[in-house]
Amino acid sequence: MSSIVSVRDLRKAYAGGFQALKGVSLEIEEGEILALLGPNGAGKTTLISTVCGITVPTSGTVSVGGFDTQTDFRKARDLIGLVPQEINLEPFETVMNTVRFTRGLFGKPRNDAYIEQILRDLSLFDKKDNKIMTLSGGMKRRVLIAKALAHEPRVLFLDEPTAGVDVELRKDMWDVVAKLKDSGVTIILTTHYIEEAEAIADRVGVIAKGEILLVQDKADLMAQMGQKQLKIEVAAPVTEIPAALSNYGLEADGTTLTYTYDTNGERTGITTLLNDLQNAGIQMVDIQTQQSSLEDIFVGLVKEDA
Numbered sequence: 001m002s003s004i005v006s007v008r009d010l011r012k013a014y015a016g017g018f019q020a021l022k023g024v025s026l027e028i029e030e031g032e033i034l035a036l037l038g039p040n041g042a043g044k045t046t047l048i049s050t051v052c053g054i055t056v057p058t059s060g061t062v063s064v065g066g067f068d069t070q071t072d073f074r075k076a077r078d079l080i081g082l083v084p085q086e087i088n089l090e091p092f093e094t095v096m097n098t099v100r101f102t103r104g105l106f107g108k109p110r111n112d113a114y115i116e117q118i119l120r121d122l123s124l125f126d127k128k129d130n131k132i133m134t135l136s137g138g139m140k141r142r143v144l145i146a147k148a149l150a151h152e153p154r155v156l157f158l159d160e161p162t163a164g165v166d167v168e169l170r171k172d173m174w175d176v177v178a179k180l181k182d183s184g185v186t187i188i189l190t191t192h193y194i195e196e197a198e199a200i201a202d203r204v205g206v207i208a209k210g211e212i213l214l215v216q217d218k219a220d221l222m223a224q225m226g227q228k229q230l231k232i233e234v235a236a237p238v239t240e241i242p243a244a245l246s247n248y249g250l251e252a253d254g255t256t257l258t259y260t261y262d263t264n265g266e267r268t269g270i271t272t273l274l275n276d277l278q279n280a281g282i283q284m285v286d287i288q289t290q291q292s293s294l295e296d297i298f299v300g301l302v303k304e305d306a
């Protein structure tokens with residue numbers, strides 16, 4: 001896979017000196033769905049608007065489809081669709097005109113058949129002649145997506161696409177995003193919802209205080225989340241794992257033995273392990289379990305930010 005968006009050491013200090021991005025580097029692969037998770041104020045919107053060339057970075061570079069977003073702004077911007085967090089639509093305009101107008105802004109020739117197809121895909125076709133003001137909040141959000149797609153971008157940024165949207169509509173949005181991916185569009189979305197990232201992303205990035213803390217394959221992340229560790233404190237340091245315990249994959253570090261097991265498995269193996277430890281004459285002093293999940297990471301970040 002090759003990168004369609006390349007972010008290198010991006011920094012953004014707002015007037016007043018606040019550092020919203022502190023050296024973000026990120027490669028986004030063509031055709032993937034990347035979810036950026038982060039608490040309020042983490043820098044998600046700043047990152048997206050800088051990548052889209054709307055916010056000027058203090059330093060660092062961004063390229064989209066090989067075009068630098070500062071030196072080749074127009075060409076880079078043509079490849080990008082941006083669905084903003086705020087609904088900023090003209091209330092008296094019709095859906096069709098709203099989307100058609102945006103296409104014109106990008107200097108693309110009129111193509112009503114294409115726009116109608118987008119409206120169909122977003123289940124907005126029967127509303128195409130309705131004024132924006134007559135639409136529900138969820139429909140307005142879909143109009144924002146239609147607008148962002150009007151000029152046929154290759155990369156779509158969705159900033160909190162389902163904020164304040166009910167559960168059912170959230171699922172509809174996920175279907176829309178999946179369809180867009182199938183049509184070859186690369187998608188980057190920001191979200192507060194862990195389940196959203198789990199449901200639709202190929203990769204998940206966690207951002208906090210202007211820094212990317214991790215970017216990982218969702219499947220790998222999920223596999224890790226299903227794993228737990230049992231830490232066993234023993235009375236005397238273990239220098240060598242006894243042969244009778246060789247099947248457990250134990251790791252010894254001084255007086256701590258660590259056993260990793262799968263919470264999704266039928267059996268954890270804990271009971272037999274504890275029995276075997278006792279039979280091997282190892283005296284246990286204390287035991288505790290640990291689970292590191294995306295939820296834990298996320299909750300930790302939110303706490304730190306509070």
Ligand SMILES: Nc1ncnc2c1ncn2[C@@H]1O[C@H](COP(=O)(O)OP(=O)(O)OP(=O)(O)O)[C@@H](O)[C@H]1O
Nearest residue numbers: 014015018020038039040041042043044045046047
């Ligand atoms: N124009 C600005 N001037 C000064 N500070 C700003 C400006 N825009 C954003 N910030 C600050 O930068 C930080 C990051 O904001 P940003 O909107 O990027 O976060 P976010 O992760 O998108 O948050 P949320 O989830 O609440 O939308 C925040 O502390 C915010 O107050």
